[in-house]
Structures are given as structure tokens and as C-alpha cells.
Amino acid sequence: MSKLEVSLDHARLVIGLQGQQLGLARTAELDPDTGVVVQLNLETRWQRIAIPWRRVTFLPERDVFQLTRSGGNGRPYSP
Structure with missing residues (x-):
């Protein structure tokens, strides 16, 4: 499967x-x-790590992404 990299706002x-x-x-x-x-794509000082989207939740009230143990909370990313 090919992927397309996009920049966040x-x-x-x-x-x-x-x-x-x-x-x-x-x-x-x-x-x-x-x-x-x-x-x-998580960027740290030392590396870049690809995190499956199902393991991430977007918290709009804090404007951050948070890792989750399971399938996230279903909140779509919408800035």
C-alpha cells in the first residue's frame, strides 16, 4: 500500500x-x-516514529495528540 505524506497545519x-x-x-x-x-509521524530529538492512527487520540481542548492503549476514542482530527 502506498502512502501520501501530508503536513499538519x-x-x-x-x-x-x-x-x-x-x-x-x-x-x-x-x-x-x-x-x-x-x-x-512522531518526531523526537533522536528519531522519527510512525504511529498507527488507531493508537492515537486527538484532544481538541488541549490541541494535542495522545497515545492510547486501544483503538482511540474515535475523535477525528479536526483543527
Whole structure:
């Protein structure tokens, strides 16, 4: 499956399960056939990690992405 990398409108903080700061998300990968986000790209000082979208929740009240243990809470990313 090919993917299309897209830039977010601005860098957003990514936090862990306990709320710890992990790094920033500046880009995501889309499925070009459906336009659906398939992964979020987490950037730290040392590496770039592709996180499956189903493991991420967007918290609009804090404007951050948070990792989840299960399938997220179903909130779509909408800045």
C-alpha cells in the first residue's frame, strides 16, 4: 500500500499514556485511495516514529495528540 505524506497545519505535541511529552507531530501519512489518515509521524530529538492512527487520540481542548492503549476514542482530527 502506498502512502501520501501530508503536513499538519502546525506542529502539535504528542503525549504518552500518562501525559508525558514525547515529541511533536508535524506530518501524517494518508492512504491516497481513501484519503484516510493511517499513521501519525512522531518526531523526537533522536528519531522519527510512525504511529498507527488507531493508537492515537486527538484532544481538541488541549490541541494535542495522545497515545492510547486501544483503538482511540474515535475523535477525528479536526483543527
